[in-house]
Amino acid sequence: MTAVDGAGAAPDLIDPIIGFRQWRLVDRSLTSMYSDSRWSEVQVSASCPHGAHQPNEVPDHRCTCGIYAYYNPCPRTASAVTKELVGGAVVVWGNVELHGTGLRAEHAQVVGLELPLSLGAKRRAVLEVAEELGVPAVAHRRLRRLALEYGRPVDRSLRPPRIRGANRWSPSRRQPRRWA
Numbered sequence: 001m002t003a004v005d006g007a008g009a010a011p012d013l014i015d016p017i018i019g020f021r022q023w024r025l026v027d028r029s030l031t032s033m034y035s036d037s038r039w040s041e042v043q044v045s046a047s048c049p050h051g052a053h054q055p056n057e058v059p060d061h062r063c064t065c066g067i068y069a070y071y072n073p074c075p076r077t078a079s080a081v082t083k084e085l086v087g088g089a090v091v092v093w094g095n096v097e098l099h100g101t102g103l104r105a106e107h108a109q110v111v112g113l114e115l116p117l118s119l120g121a122k123r124r125a126v127l128e129v130a131e132e133l134g135v136p137a138v139a140h141r142r143l144r145r146l147a148l149e150y151g152r153p154v155d156r157s158l159r160p161p162r163i164r165g166a167n168r169w170s171p172s173r174r175q176p177r178r179w180a
Contacts, residue, residue, distance in 0.1 A: 016151035019069025066104030087114035100162030
């Protein structure tokens with residue numbers, strides 16, 4: 001396995017955890033889909049914009065702070081039909097909260113971006129961003145294999161059940177599982 005600089009080991013998880021997410025391509029850079037947070041570095045750390053809890057408590061189950069990722073790659077169709085969405089793989093570590101369809105983490109590192117199928121401006125932009133971050137741009141079908149070179153997935157037995165019809169990231173009646 002390839003080590004991730006700065007990665008800490010959670011008590012039950014020796015390797016960093018893999019995850020998948022999408023970003024918006026804005027001015028040839030990655031931006032969070034839900035905020036104006038830019039991913040200008042390959043590694044990012046979460047902070048709480050509300051300041052409602054201690055910095056070492058990010059993510060906190062009473063808040064929406066943290067770096068979001070899904071357990072599985074986002075469908076290619078989502079990024080293929082828009083000019084601005086791009087998928088990719090990350091590894092996460094530090095404080096990690098597990099939810100039904102994904103997780104929130106304190107730290108993350110981009111390990112690869114999804115290369116668009118079509119030739120054109122979006123493909124060139126993804127290649128430029130990947131080069132700037134120092135990560136590969138690979139076909140959608142290779143994202144999981146690439147991520148597994150850097151970490152491991154969360155075992156299904158550790159994931160809380162998915163609550164149908166609920167906001168996948170909202171606190172549920174059942175507390176999410178958390179590692180520090």
